[in-house]
Amino acid sequence: MREVSSEYLSPIKAKSMVDSVVSRLTSAIMSGELKPGMKIPTEADLVKAFGVGRNTIREAIRILVAYGILEVRRADGTYVCDGFSLKILDPMLYGIILQKESAHRDLIGLRKLLDNGILEELFYKKLSADTWRRLNAIQNDLEHYLSSGENNVEVIAKKDIAFHQELASATDNIAVITTYDxxxxxxxxxxxxxxxxILQHDAVAYFSESHRGIMEKxxxxxxxxxxxxxxWSYKYWYMTFQEEDSSKAGDLQEK
Incomplete structure (x- = not known):
């Protein structure tokens, strides 16, 4: 292999060697020194460049493979993944769930923050005519389904998710799209x-009012x-929290 003088390939002096290797490689990817689909230096070359042990390099690569940042191709080498992977986000999000019992509130709060951020960007960016057509088609499909009297929760959820994912996609930001997904x-x-x-409160019209209201604004x-x-679109999310809390309180009193 030819001599490489890239900035990220310099000796590491930090105490946490594995974390440092992970950080150095991810920084090189973000800066463009290592591009998607590019083969990274061999294990031996990384050992020599970073001044760390072979086990440190192997552990760092295992971590980056687990996160979907690198992929190992047998008998060929290790490459930067060509695309964004959910593996990068899932450990973080599932880690939040393990932190405390009320983690779902934090995740719903995060979802609302993302909704606000996505919609603010689209408000100033302005949607294309094609995006408006797709949003209207998705919403018309939902309203047609609801008007038929069908109330299958999974079907309604799928159509609701499609509406919000279309908005996220309109940002053209792969990190936003993947995080939102x-x-x-x-x-x-x-x-x-x-x-x-919502269905228990006979508020089927809420589905239409929520989406149409967002589109109007x-x-x-x-x-x-x-x-x-x-x-306002989170009204029934909050109501569901309250009903769950009341139910849990009732269960504790019975015990």
Whole structure:
């Protein structure tokens, strides 16, 4: 292999060698020194360049492979993955769940923050005619389903998710899209519960009002009204939290 003088390939002096190797390689990817699909230096070359042991390099590579940043091709070498992987986010998000019993509140809060951020960007960016057509088609499909009298929770959830994912996709930001997809996936069960709450309160019209309201404010000229509409769209999420808390309190009293 030819001599490499890249900045990331210099001796490491930090105490946490594995973390340092992980950090150095990910920084090289973010800076563009290592590009998606590019083969990284061999294990022996990394040992020599970083001034660390072979086991340190192997452990760092194992971590980056587990996160979906690198991939090992047998008899060929180790390459930077050509694309964004959910593996990068899943350990972090599932780690939040393990922190405390009320973690679902934090994740729903994160989802709302993402909704606000996505919609604020789209408010100023302005949606293309194609995106508006897709949003209207998704919403018309949802409303047609609801008008038929069908109330299958999973079907409603799928159509609701499609609406919000279309908005995330309109940012053209792969990190935003992937993060939002991960949040949607991990909060899907609570979405089912929220839809059940809506149906129990005979508030089917809420599905239409929520989405149509967001679209109306997104096309408007007051971003604060858009934020208020997002807050309103979480009305039944909050109600579901309250009903769950009341149910848990009741269970504790019975015991």
């Amino acid at each position: 991960s949040i949607v996936k991990i909060t899907e069960d609570f979405l089912y519960k929220t839809i059940e709450t 997104l096309a408007g000229n007051n971003v604060d009204e858009l934020f208020r509409r997002v807050e």
